[in-house]
Each structure stands twice: as C-alpha cells, then as structure tokens.
Amino acid sequence: MREQEQTRQRFRSSGRQGGRCRTLPAVVAVAVGVVAASALAPAPASAATRQDTVRQGLNTLVRSYGVPAALASVKDREGRTRTYTAGLGDLATGSEVPAHGQVRIGSNTKTFTAVLVLQLVGEGRIGLDAPVDTYLPGLVRGEGIDGRCITVRQLLQQTSGLPDYVKHLGEDVRYYAPRDLLGIALRHKADFAPGTAWEYSNTNYVLAGLIVQKVTGRPLAEEMDRRIIKRIGLRHTYFPAPGDVTIREPHPRGYSRDSAGAPLRDVTELDPSWGWAAGQMISTNSDLNRFFTALLAGRLLPAAQLAQMRTTVPAGHPFAPGARYGLGLVSTPLSCGGVSWGHGGSTTGYETRGGVTDEGRAASVAVTIQPTDPAAMKHAERVVDTALCR
DSSP states (O other), X not given: OOOOOOOOEEOOOOOOEETTEEOOOSOOSBOGGGOOOOSOOOOOOOHHHHHHHHHHHHHHHHHTTOOSEEEEEEEOTTOOEEEEEEEOSBTTTTBOOOTTOOEEOTTHHHHHHHHHHHHHXXXXXXXXXXXXXXXXXXXXXXXXXETTSOBHHHHHHTOSOOOOGGGGOTTOOSOOOHHHHHHHHHTSOOSSOTTSEEOOOTHHHHHHHHHHHHHHXXXXXXXXXXXXXXXXXXXXXXXXXXXXXXXXXXXXXXXXXXXXXXXXXXXXXXXXXXXXHHHOOEEOHHHHHHHHHHHHTTSSSOHHHHHHHTXXXXXXXXXXXXXXXXXXXXXXXXXXXXXXXXXXXXXXXXXXXXXXXXXXXXXXXXXXXXXXXXXHHHHHHHHHHHHHOO
16 A cells, blocks of 8 residues: 555546536446456466466466565455465464465555445445535645545545645654544645546545544444345454554564665564555455455445446556446456456565456465565466456
C-alpha cells in the first residue's frame, strides 16, 4: 500500500465547467464484457503440473528474490483447495511457515470497504453519484478540493483527484485516527479535477470508511464483521482494534529492509491504524479466496451493485499491465484469456497478490516483505496466473 510513485491514466473528456464542479461525461467506464483477453492461451497443463509450478514459483521467490517466506492457497472450480509454503516463518527461530498463516492484507481491505458502501447503496442509504458533502458536509476542503464536487463513485474508483496521505506520512509510526489521515491529505493540493483522471490514493477509502460510519452510526470494524466476515464465514479475517499491534493466529513473521543490502528487521508487530479503511485488515490466503469467490458469486451484493463494481477504467501503478479498476475491484488479464478479479495489497512486512475467475477458480499468494525489486512481485503475479490458468 505504500506506493511512492503514482501513474496517472488520463481519460478523454469533453466535460464542461459547471459552477464550482467540473462534470464528467456519463460514459467514462468500460463494462467488464469488453475487456480484451490476452492473445494466445498456453497449452493445457495437468493439475499435477500446475501444482508443481506453483510450488516452484514460491521457491523462486525465496531463493532468487530473497523473500523470507512465501505462501499460497489455490482453489479449483469444485472447491478443492491446496496450500503451498516456501522459506521460513521466523528467521530467528527457523520455524516453518504456517500453511494457513495470517498476514496483513493491506489494500485488499479496500474491496471490503467498497462492498460495505455498495451494500448501503443497494439499501438506498447511500447514493453512488451523490457528493461526499451529502454525508460529510464541510469536511473535505482544500486547494482544488471540494467535497461538493467529489462523488462517492469517484472515491471508490480512484478518480477523485484527492492526494494520497500515505506519501506524506514519513516515518512517524503511531496511532492515527481516520480524520488525522484525511487532515494530512488535505494539506496538499488536488492531483486533478474530479473525474478527469485515475490515480491511486488511499485517501479515497478513508473517506469511504467515514461515510459508512456516518450512515450506519456504527464503527467500521463492526460493520465489516457483521456484514461481511460473519456473513460468509471468514473465520481467520478481522479488522484489528485500536492499539492492537499483534497478529492473533499462527502467522509468518513480516520483515523490512531499510536499504538494499541492509539486514532484515522484524516488523510483524505494529500499529496498522495508518491504513484503516484503505489497508488495516488481517486475513489468510484461503479466506481471501473465499471472500472474492463469494463476492463474484453474488453472495455479498445485489446484481445491480455487483455490476457497478465490475465496471472498470484503465489503471496504472501499482497494478499489472492491462489492469482495470472498478469500484474497489481490479480486473487483470490472464495469459490463458479472460481476466481475474481481485485487488492485492502492500503493507509493512507483507505483500499479497491474488484473483478469482468467473468460473470459480481462485488463487492467493503472500510474501513476508515488501520487495524493493519490482521483478519479485511480477513473479508472484505470474504464480497467480499459472494457478488460475488451465
């Protein structure tokens, strides 16, 4: 989630200036049905070959890219799940990696937050194209920033132009209230006029979380637990309480490196409040597969809201080439044709990549460091692709 470089994807717009707010043409997003598939699918591989390739992929992450540990969960269309591990769960003790170990899932949290918002849209309590000021009047103001001109949809789709507070956190590791994070962002000017471009900003999802709390009158963590976690039986997923720096269940330790060649530091225990609705949650690979599978199967959202979630625009950094961003949901082209749906996450000590297909296959990979070499995560993405393709 701590992406330092942000790539803008400009839309062609014939928008006009109307009052304070620049308007966006009605058609800026492309429905999922027209996402192009990749060119040629590889020859079908047997299940055993795919399993071996996934295992080899994790071993490569450890041996060639210096990742302390890698773990994966792969589910086929019949619901059969296989887990894989490589490396060490704790470099100090040499312990094994727990096959179903919990990890900090970073920006996968955004999809959970988007589901909450869209559930409330389905209930008629939030308007997807209503201004942020409808729910948080007067809160969002800054240089080129006006909550009367930013819609809920633009928050979820990363097209609001709000600056990303994560760029300005520095090394101040402490508890942050959600409005502290918003305040950091609002000290900086807007990146662009709402609806005129795409750029990844964690600030969008802090605001989305604040809207959920305002509309429901309940803490975000309680809504996550009631509306999603318990509803679909995510037994190893939770939103850490304020001040909880631990990971509750068996887990691999998370590590960080201050610079290339520097020794690894154990950063497993930390205050995750800087991520909040954009990146605070803890889960397992298997639970992430269950969550995204249930989401695509329509178990969390009405059909109309799921269709909105799957309506995408071009996305840039930090996603794979060809990726498109919906409402907290990312489509990624597969080498065998079609796309997978997921999000991915990057947070202190851990990175995750994964996806599910419309046919019911699912794969999730986690590593216990934020790699500084982009090739490492490209390799992890290839492992996911291999697991999902026939």
